Amino acid sequence: MRVGVVTFPGTLDDRDAARAVEYAGADAVSLWHGSDDLKHVDAVVLPGGFSYGDYLRCGAISAKAPIMKSIIIAAEHGFPVLGICNGFQVLAEAHLLPGALTRNADMHFLCTDQTLKIENNKTLWTNGFSVGQEIVIPMKNAEGNFNCDDATLNELEQEGRIIARYVGVNPNGSRADIAGITNKRGNVVGLMPHPEHAIDLLTGPSKDGLTFFTSVLNAMVK
């Protein structure tokens, strides 16, 4: 299985994302923001970083990149897409996911090992978890505060589309402690913390993050 990892100008975590893909047992394929060629990959990861220096709004300029046109069309047909941190911001700006990521409520840049509770294991990216499972993965962001209107929040809650919530103190002011969400179909997932940094105890606080990448393999190989 081939999993694409997109590099935008200012992306930081594409190498770690590619490494996570390979740890999970898939081939990582580099995709370039300026091309609309998905190179026949079976899934795509939009990694973290500060694409376009967070100019305009985080993820706003990247959301209009040529590669995103192809990803939007593919995602609407069920193609698996995982957006991590800046990638989540890109997915929200591209309207593949609802809501927006705004400045952390306390103004701090967060860099911490964060405990999350998995709430939906039906998505292409979370099927290897059990519901209620607590995981610890790194989080590092200044604009991770998930915002949406009441109607959208109700819809997310009713449809079980909140895939993970922060456990303990809400770190950034996110509505309903939301750390990650999915679309109606469960093929597009956005997550603020970084599973690709938690795949090996040598470099991460746990190996919990690897399950996001093995989940998509399980789902696609079946």
Added chain:
Amino acid sequence: MGKIIVEVMLKPEILDPQGQAVGNALPRLGFSFAQSVRQGKRFEIEVAGEPTPAMLADVEKAAEEFLANTVIETFVVKVEK
């Protein structure tokens, strides 16, 4: 040459930590006038000639799709005289 202005503000219900930080700093500097501060963005767009209605409609579209995120922001388009 004409100039079109697009002003973007966070919706009132969206928390604005930047504006709050500025608002909290003002009294420390001896400025006591502010009850609250909200911070936004202003785009100054230079165009050839006087802006036409068609051009303004295009700017509205660009603001709606790109310059503002209408999930969290509002915008106004103006022509600078």
